[in-house]
Amino acid sequence: MAGPDFDADLKALDTTLRSIEAVLDLDRMRKEIAELSEQALAPNLWDDQANAQRVTSRLSVLQSEVDRVSSLRSRLDDLGVLVELAEDESDADVLGEAERELTSIKRAIDALEVRTLLSGEYDSREALVTIRSGAGGVDAADFAEMLFRMYLRWAERHKYPTEVYDTSYAEEAGIKSATFAVKAPYAYGTLSVEQGTHRLVRISPFDNQGRRQTGFAAVEVVPVIEQTDEVDIPEDELRVDVYRSSGPGGQGVNTTDSAVRITHLPTGIVVSCQNERSQLQNRATAMTILKAKLLALRKAEEEAKLNVLRGDVAGSWGDQMRSYVLHPYQMVKDLRTEYETGNTQGVLDGEIDGLVEAGIRWRRQQQSPA
Template identity: 80%
Template sequence: MPESGVTAERVRLGIVAGPDFEAEIKALDSTLRSIEAVLDLDQLRREIAELSEQASAPNLWDDQTNAQRVTSRLAARQADLDRVTSQRQRLDDLAVLVELADAENDAATRAEAEKELADLRRAVDALEVRTLLSGDYDSREALVTIRSGAGGVDAADFAEMLMRMYIRWAERHKYPSEVYDTSYAEEAGIKSATFAVKAPYAYGTLSVEQGTHRLVRISPFDNQGRRQTSFAGVEVVPVLEQTDEIDIPEEEIRIDVYRSSGPGGQSVNTTDSAVRITHLPTGLVVSCQNEKSQIQNRATAMTILKAKLLAQRKAEERAKIDEMRGNVTSSWGDQMRNYVLHPYQMVKDLRTEQETGNPQAVFDGEIDDFIEAGIRWRRTSGAAAATA
């Protein structure tokens, strides 16, 4: 039935409330076609076939590093394909459901279609955001470091709140996470912490969270109940792969071992198993204390150090480009999000204008809207800078 005919029929039946399904489905179809073109589904299927052949080789696990790379890549690419094809099938099914609702003038079926439309719109929007993650390291896992800033004990407490927020976000998406190092503050909260989010595209996704975060609230640590402003910094770097060339000569590092502090299991706090590595040329310091073995902690700390050096190298390259463009950013520009608990309730991103009146949900890990807005903002601002 032509589109105009369907609309006339719905009017005749009195089904005029709610969304314009024809326009909505057409828009979703267009977005999905763009996503399918960007991902190049034929090439994606060929890559999956090649990886599947490699994964089925009987001697695959003779080289464990390569085996992990192949199986991880295969799982990620298969998930990409399944994610797109499942949304395409949902869209086709939605069109059939709408036809059924119109043909039978069934309010219950129409309500079901409206709910599915809303769910599908969110899923396609999230899928579209994923296609924007095309940077050199966007597909990597992420290393996140949170540090307390100005604000004393409130800042330390805020840093711990942010750490919990990101770990809860990972849990909501069923992304594994692992805390590598935590430096506890004396009264409450943390001075700093480093943890990994082990999922494909975790770096590209979380990298938009990097920057200075600001909290305004009535301090629970002030016996006079005064309002306190505190700050915490979030740093996100990609986890390195074996193919990344970051060579660190032994003479450029100093390794110290010490006894772990804070909560820990059996043997963790009873031996000098914690490791701190200082990169002498840059002054970068990383530490790891989550494993019982000093060897394991050293290996993990070296991985973190290499990731930070890689991120520093990329930042230096970006800084040179910004200098050539004449970009100058004030220190205030690093502040990217406000969390206000008093005198009103609001979380607002200063770059994207994304906001919500439910800070508790945000601290419980509901930050997808902020992340997606940040990814779109980054793509838009990057394109604008490229044409400046």
């Protein structure tokens, strides 16, 4: 089997990386890093905690991005030198090492290229994800829990911190719903393509006749709000209920009514939080989630008005955006992008980068003018 054409591959990767560097505008990013670094050294920085968090968070994100691109540029330059030495000395072992590094760099540049497609207003934000079981009874509740685990495992693979705010367990198995945060830059832009209805087809472990069953679960993704977001909610638009936190099967995990459920009366949006011991903390977190959902709703309404003006009847996520088939064959297929894989267990274990990246590219194509 013939090896790679190193010269052509290196030129192609260099062209792609130069394009990425131009899109990201590294000079502008370095200038902003210098300005933020100066602000971060101010002795009174933490007098305004909200601003301090904004400065330090933005500085961290920018530095990470510049380091990521600079590291890839260094690796690509080093690889060119390694290939030249290996070919001069006809060293098969070194050529094999170079081939592995080429594959690794290509994968990293492809991922970075997808990152440059995340240029929406809120794409750089952290994400709030809510999963709800739909039609399909206990199989749907079990599927919702499978998706919950899938996204947590995906975040774990990328070393993204997560925080679970609320989990409502179903009576027999699985969950009715769960809400959690993915606390990483661009988590919203990345995971927003996962929003929609997911469908599972399998032999039900809960059917004593071993019949094939279909279950549905809905995934909602909204951006985490920031101090600069204007979301004012009058108190008379809220109904606040407190209750006792509970775990699977009704097992008590708290002896006080510390869990909080907030209903926004005008929209009917309901959010809950039970991860903290304090009712006040749970209420504050629930309000943060509610504001994020209202912000996303406002953005969706604005986009809907623009689509009417454009005469745009396409672009709907649709009721079913992805199917997970475990019987009679093994396949996960995204119905928007046509991306599919037979590695169903890998996907359910969090290996969803291929699906996500295809979704991001698909979305950019939908947004591009015809």
